[in-house]
Amino acid sequence: MPRRVGAAAPDPSRRRMTGPEYVEQPTEVFSAVAVADKDDKKAKKTPPPLGKGGLAIRTAGEIFITLGVIVLLFMVYEVWVTDLFSAEKQHTASDQLDGDWSKDRTLHPELIDGKAFARIHIPSFGADFNFTIQEGTGEDSLAVGPGHYKGTALPGEPGNFGIAGHRVGKGAPFNDLDNLSSCDQIVIETHTDFFIYQVLPYDDEIKGWSSGKGAQPECKGVSTLRDPSIPGGGPYDETFGRKVVQPSQGDAVNPVPYKPADILPKAQQASLLTLTTCHPQFSAKERLIITSVLTRQVPKTQVPDYTTLLKKIGVAS
Secondary structure, eight states: OOOOTTOOOOOTTOOOOOSGGGSOOOOOOOOOOOOOOHHHHHHHHSOOOOOHHHHHHHHHHHHHHHHHHHHHHHHHIIIIIHHHHHHHHHHHHHHHHHHHHHHOOOSSOOOOBTOEEEEEEOGGGOTTOEEEEEESOSHHHHTTSOEEOTTSOOTTSSEEEEEEOOSSSTTOTTTTGGGOOTTOEEEEEOSSEEEEEEEOOOGGGSTTTTTTGGGSGGGTTOOOOOOTTSGGGSTTTTOOSEEEEOTTOGGGGSSSTTSOTTSSOGGGSOEEEEEEEEESTTOOSEEEEEEEEEEEEEETTTOSSHHHHHHHTTOOO
């Protein structure tokens, strides 16, 4: 057969490969991977129906989760949201008190439910710790700040000036009361004076007080209030700087704490300041009582403001 013009000459070195090893192998066809029916998968994954016990457990779990969310939201409201509301109310009350004081410096201001008439400062909590004190201990008063127990003494008077305050939420003015120690100062500011009270000895400090902590300079003027001539110590034998009592024990703010109101005539009563708050924190199971005694009175004619007072009494601002 004649070679086509232009065709390349065959390469003699290229030969057709033959032999057993080059025999054509049959094409191997693999079976397609079987795809499970979707309905079959669903059928396999569907859990068995719950019995009565299972339904009860699931329902109880859902209820507990819901209650947990409600409690959490309530805690957020009580601890943080009410603080914001109280801060605004406290700011307003403080401005109103400043306005009242700038107009009138009468010795005995008129006490009106829910209205501020004094301030409380606790130097050991920082120079910026101050809250107005409202008349009354109802929720409206305590939502603003500490409240004065009606009928108890006024600042500087013989008897017991009783103040209640929240420990959690609503400004939490008394959150850190349990951090106070004996002899720590608590300052009550009125329109005319600064009254300086100091925390009384704790129960485990009574014995040997005069030769122990009571002999330290910062405790000058702080006594145990015990009468050594009377067995047991006399009317103030149950009065300590710190005490935890039941909520029903309202006699903590009596003129002589924990004693009948008429146990001593007014002229023989010590001038005390008692702070009360819930205990322990986040609970109303008990009451924490901090009792202090008046050791000094400084007229505002001698010091113009609280910052100056701190320097005068030896506390850095």
